[in-house]
Amino acid sequence: MDEKRTSVFENGLIWFGAAVSIAEILTGTYFAPLGFAKGMLAILIGHVIGCAMLFFAGLIGGKVRKSAMETAKMSFGGKGALLFSVLNIIQLVGWTAIMIYDGAAAVNGILDIGSWIWCIVIGALIILWILIGIKNLGKVNTVAMSALFILTIVLSFVVFGKGSLHSSGGDDMTFGAAVELSVAMPLSWLPLISDYTREAKKPVAATAVSAVVYGVISCWMYVIGMGAAIFTGESDIAQIMVKAGLGIAGLLIIVFSTVTTTFLDAYSAGVSSESLSGKINGKWIAVTVAAIGAVGAIFLPLYDITDFLYFIGSVFAPMIAIQIADFFILKKNTETVSFNIPNLIVWLIGFVIYRLLMRVDIIVGNTLPDMIVTIAVCVLIGKIAERAKRHKSQAGA
Numbered sequence: 001m002d003e004k005r006t007s008v009f010e011n012g013l014i015w016f017g018a019a020v021s022i023a024e025i026l027t028g029t030y031f032a033p034l035g036f037a038k039g040m041l042a043i044l045i046g047h048v049i050g051c052a053m054l055f056f057a058g059l060i061g062g063k064v065r066k067s068a069m070e071t072a073k074m075s076f077g078g079k080g081a082l083l084f085s086v087l088n089i090i091q092l093v094g095w096t097a098i099m100i101y102d103g104a105a106a107v108n109g110i111l112d113i114g115s116w117i118w119c120i121v122i123g124a125l126i127i128l129w130i131l132i133g134i135k136n137l138g139k140v141n142t143v144a145m146s147a148l149f150i151l152t153i154v155l156s157f158v159v160f161g162k163g164s165l166h167s168s169g170g171d172d173m174t175f176g177a178a179v180e181l182s183v184a185m186p187l188s189w190l191p192l193i194s195d196y197t198r199e200a201k202k203p204v205a206a207t208a209v210s211a212v213v214y215g216v217i218s219c220w221m222y223v224i225g226m227g228a229a230i231f232t233g234e235s236d237i238a239q240i241m242v243k244a245g246l247g248i249a250g251l252l253i254i255v256f257s258t259v260t261t262t263f264l265d266a267y268s269a270g271v272s273s274e275s276l277s278g279k280i281n282g283k284w285i286a287v288t289v290a291a292i293g294a295v296g297a298i299f300l301p302l303y304d305i306t307d308f309l310y311f312i313g314s315v316f317a318p319m320i321a322i323q324i325a326d327f328f329i330l331k332k333n334t335e336t337v338s339f340n341i342p343n344l345i346v347w348l349i350g351f352v353i354y355r356l357l358m359r360v361d362i363i364v365g366n367t368l369p370d371m372i373v374t375i376a377v378c379v380l381i382g383k384i385a386e387r388a389k390r391h392k393s394q395a396g397a
Contacts, residue, residue, distance in 0.1 A: 005199055005200060014196055014264070015196075022099075022106050023305065026225060029228060031181075032226055036227070038178075043219055047219050049183050050183040050184070050185065051215035053186070053190060053317075057193050058210055060324075061197050062203025067274070069088060069191070070194075073335040074323070074335045081335075087315055089269050091191075092266070092272070092289065093269060096266050096293030096296075097292070097294075097302060098297075101297035102258070103258030106254045115298075122258050129259060130267060148256055148260070159227045176363050176366075179365035180310075181306065184367075186214065187312065189214070190316045191272075241253070262293070266286045266287075267282075270286030270287075314354040318371070322378045347374075353370050
């Protein structure tokens with residue numbers, strides 16, 4: 001059994017690949033109006049918050065050896081958790097389409113043969129990654145990540161070495177909104193990370209490395225995007241690569257970063273689908289999701305993902321807050337019941353609070369306050385329920 005487990009190094013590679021993403025670089029360009037210093041601070045604060053939550057989410061799955069959506073049953077009940085499985089599959093199909101769309105649009109800026117052709121090429125490579133399987137990707141990932149690492153360093157030198165400071169004034173984004181946009185990307189991985197940490201030989205170490213590697217590299221991607229907009233005056237990454245003469249190297253960065261990141265989305269959609277029914281084959285669902293994503297990327301306008309990121313936050317921030325409260329504080333498990341009604345109500349409260357907080361500019365964003373309130377409400381209700389149960393048993397005795 002143990003030899004089938006993934007190593008700490010393999011988990012680190014998986015999350016390196018998740019972070020090296022055109023979507024993250026493009027999100028980084030939105031930070032330019034803040035200026036480099038304030039933008040950098042917002043990126044760091046957001047990633048510390050987001051990756052701390054990512055660590056706790058991964059640790060739950062790693063300790064109990066269950067996928068992300070299987071761990072949701074521990075807090076919301078066997079059937080109650082199906083709501084989050086369905087929402088997770090929907091967001092993963094969305095992510096798959098968005099990532100293929102971004103990757104195809106960018107690579108077509110380097111080699112113009114038609115975005116739809118690149119959508120098919122990237123979709124086919126993702127399907128190949130899925131068919132190889134996560135436990136057989138070790139050597140393939142090592143080669144791909146090594147190439148990406150080198151090429152991303154080259155891109156960093158292009159952005160920061162040859163660019164000159166351009167005006168980036170304007171009030172397009174407040175500091176609080178920037179922090180929230182920085183939290184949003186690691187937050188989008190919350191319902192996925194346990195799908196990988198559950199397979200780790202050393203779950204605590206693997207989860208820590210996963211969260212740290214993802215956080216560092218994701219910050220790097222954001223900074224490249226922000227730096228591109230500030231120092232080169234260009235937010236189109238493909239055009240930066242063309243002007244720098246990267247050509248084929250730039251094409252490889254885009255294609256492989258898109259494949260390694262989007263593979264995780266499609267794979268996890270398959271894993272989540274298995275929690276709906278034991279008869280479902282996760283691998284073929286993942287292949288189907290990759291194919292649907294490629295079709296969606298061809299036919300849908302997917303150029304602005306900010307509303308999508310905020311929707312993910314409003315759904316999954318209160319979900320993981322309740323799981324953290326149950327697992328680490330209350331130490332309770334309700335997967336044997338069909339619906340944990342109190343926790344589902346608390347989740348709805350957390351969802352509404354998140355959407356309300358979006359109207360308020362808070363310096364640390366709205367995910368952290370929302371999760372703190374949700375955890376507090378969950379613990380309070382849990383303690384009251386425990387006390388009522390204790391009194392009832394004493395009365396019965």
